[in-house]
Amino acid sequence: MTQNDVRSTKPVPVVAPWARPFWDAAHEGRLILQHCEDCDRVIHYPRMACPHCSSTNLGWQPASGRGTIYSFTVVQSNAPSAFAGDVPYVVAVIRLEEGVQMLSNIVECNNDDLVCDQPVQVVFERLDDEFNLPKFRPVR
Amino acid sequence: MANNRGQTAIIGIGEVPTGRHRDQGAISFALESALMAIADAGLDKNEIDFVIPTGSLFSSQFSNELATCRLVEELGLKNVTSNCEVFSGGSSSTNALRVASALIETGRARSILFVHTDKLGTGLSAQGGIDLFSTAGISMEWEVPYGQHYSTVAALATERYKFETGTTDEQLSAVCVSNRKWAELNPNAFFRTPLTIEEVMASKMLSTPLRAKQSNMLFDGGAAYVVTSAERARDLSEKPVYVLGEGGLVTHFAYHQEPDLTRFGWAQAGRQAFEDAGITPADIDVAEIYDSYPIYQLIAFEEIGLCGRGEAGALHMSGATAPGGTIPTTTDGGMLSKGHIGAGGSVSLLVEAARQIMGKAGPRQVPDCRFAVETAVGGTYMDAQVTILGSEIP
Numbered sequence: 001m002t003q004n005d006v007r008s009t010k011p012v013p014v015v016a017p018w019a020r021p022f023w024d025a026a027h028e029g030r031l032i033l034q035h036c037e038d039c040d041r042v043i044h045y046p047r048m049a050c051p052h053c054s055s056t057n058l059g060w061q062p063a064s065g066r067g068t069i070y071s072f073t074v075v076q077s078n079a080p081s082a083f084a085g086d087v088p089y090v091v092a093v094i095r096l097e098e099g100v101q102m103l104s105n106i107v108e109c110n111n112d113d114l115v116c117d118q119p120v121q122v123v124f125e126r127l128d129d130e131f132n133l134p135k136f137r138p139v140r
Numbered sequence: 141m142a143n144n145r146g147q148t149a150i151i152g153i154g155e156v157p158t159g160r161h162r163d164q165g166a167i168s169f170a171l172e173s174a175l176m177a178i179a180d181a182g183l184d185k186n187e188i189d190f191v192i193p194t195g196s197l198f199s200s201q202f203s204n205e206l207a208t209c210r211l212v213e214e215l216g217l218k219n220v221t222s223n224c225e226v227f228s229g230g231s232s233s234t235n236a237l238r239v240a241s242a243l244i245e246t247g248r249a250r251s252i253l254f255v256h257t258d259k260l261g262t263g264l265s266a267q268g269g270i271d272l273f274s275t276a277g278i279s280m281e282w283e284v285p286y287g288q289h290y291s292t293v294a295a296l297a298t299e300r301y302k303f304e305t306g307t308t309d310e311q312l313s314a315v316c317v318s319n320r321k322w323a324e325l326n327p328n329a330f331f332r333t334p335l336t337i338e339e340v341m342a343s344k345m346l347s348t349p350l351r352a353k354q355s356n357m358l359f360d361g362g363a364a365y366v367v368t369s370a371e372r373a374r375d376l377s378e379k380p381v382y383v384l385g386e387g388g389l390v391t392h393f394a395y396h397q398e399p400d401l402t403r404f405g406w407a408q409a410g411r412q413a414f415e416d417a418g419i420t421p422a423d424i425d426v427a428e429i430y431d432s433y434p435i436y437q438l439i440a441f442e443e444i445g446l447c448g449r450g451e452a453g454a455l456h457m458s459g460a461t462a463p464g465g466t467i468p469t470t471t472d473g474g475m476l477s478k479g480h481i482g483a484g485g486s487v488s489l490l491v492e493a494a495r496q497i498m499g500k501a502g503p504r505q506v507p508d509c510r511f512a513v514e515t516a517v518g519g520t521y522m523d524a525q526v527t528i529l530g531s532e533i534p
Contacts, residue, residue, distance in 0.1 A: 013284075072296070074348040075346075082287075102282070104286055
């Protein structure tokens with residue numbers, strides 16, 4: 001496949017307008033989370049209105065970048081076309097310290113050593129000129 | 141909430157064999173299934189006054205034709221007030237039955253034809269299927285950029301469930317073996333040769349701990365059913381399949397938002413369905429459990445109360461769920477052995493549940509089958525849908 005083959009291009013996030021600050025911060029290497037100023041809950045992924053109390057009085061706060069692996073899988077074959085060159089790669093659901101979950105990849109790890117509930121911390125990987133993706137690596 | 145126990149009934153079913161039918165269009169499967177269901181119901185076709193097609197994933201052109209009344213015209217149905225698509229991916233069967241029952245209970249319709257067809261086996265390439273299921277029902281902002289697809293979705297639940305319950309890979313593989321034993325008895329199933337746990341365990345690793353033979357494969361197929369009022373059903377049929385109870389819970393769109401990947405919404409959905417039906421899990425004669433991957437069969441089986449938490453793997457190993465066992469489960473072979481046809485996975489299971497109650501399941505007929513439970517789920521396990529059918533009204 002060539003760089004021009006449409007299927008070889010990595011999919012980029014299709015950004016909802018209210019999530020733009022999250023991606024702008026990620027671009028600068030910072031993990032931030034949406035916060036409801038009315039019911040004081042942390043929200044991820046970002047919403048147009050608070051999923052708990054429906055308030056639109058929403059702000060942002062820095063995240064610690066620490067969490068645990070809720071579950072993970074090492075993709076070894078039959079990956080989507082855009083990821084065929086990446087196998088083996090790790091997809092994981094991360095539970096952040098702030099109490100919200102996100103999907104990500106585990107990087108800088110020995111795939112055989114991963115276990116559920118293992119502590120991880122955020123790192124940022126460049127996707128293209130616009131996007132850095134927050135990913136996670138085991139805490140050493 | 142009003143209890144509508146036994147007010148509506150399935151009176152006709154139709155189904156074409158699951159397979160790779162290169163020379164046939166999806167419309168053939170739809171029409172063949174619909175004609176079978178109408179004939180099975182013993183209705184004049186012009187008694188059908190409402191048609192519910194569900195979406196077809198392989199082609200948006202064809203799916204649009206279903207939404208724009210092609211079936212009504214092809215079948216020559218003269219008294220249809222509405223052709224109205226109900227589509228929620230893999231839970232379409234249950235949601236369509238819920239909508240159909242409500243329309244009949246409120247007098248808005250008398251006899252409803254539901255039809256599903258898809259052509260995922262020959263209408264897409266193998267890689268095309270993987271790519272379709274790396275975006276369909278998956279968040280384009282929060283999951284697609286990380287390489288999420290249906291194998292990782294199933295693997296994430298499997299890994300956590302193993303971690304919490306101690307269930308083994310052999311026990312997960314036993315689900316495939318149990319379903320295969322049923323498929324061997326089903327002429328409409330694709331995979332009909334015996335399968336062993338060793339063969340499942342030796343198959344290619346897709347996404348740890350999920351192996352190839354623990355994954356469904358995509359095929360062509362179609363099925364249909366006819367629903368009417370219990371009163372009309374008793375005129376037409378000696379053995380109406382009463383809709384006794386239903387329960388459901390939508391838990392998420394994006395998979396990572398699910399707070400418990402080892403439970404989902406089944407417990408609440410199951411409680412509601414059994415309460416509606418006026419029976420308990422111990423009364424169930426046959427369980428048609430959505431099985432796109434073994435993990436989902438185990439979780440739903442436990443959570444709706446057919447056994448305790450963490451026990452379903454051992455139960456499948458013991459043979460209890462296989463032919464001759466104490467709790468016959470997924471008796472058409474399921475998506476793992478009959479084959480996955482998109483929204484049709486649960487349509488097959490619902491049609492099979494009705495077939496078992498009707499006593500028309502041939503060599504795999506469960507003796508004295510009075511009560512059946514069917515589960516369905518769409519998207520990335522976004523909802524838990526439970527339906528209870530019976531030959532009598534408790």
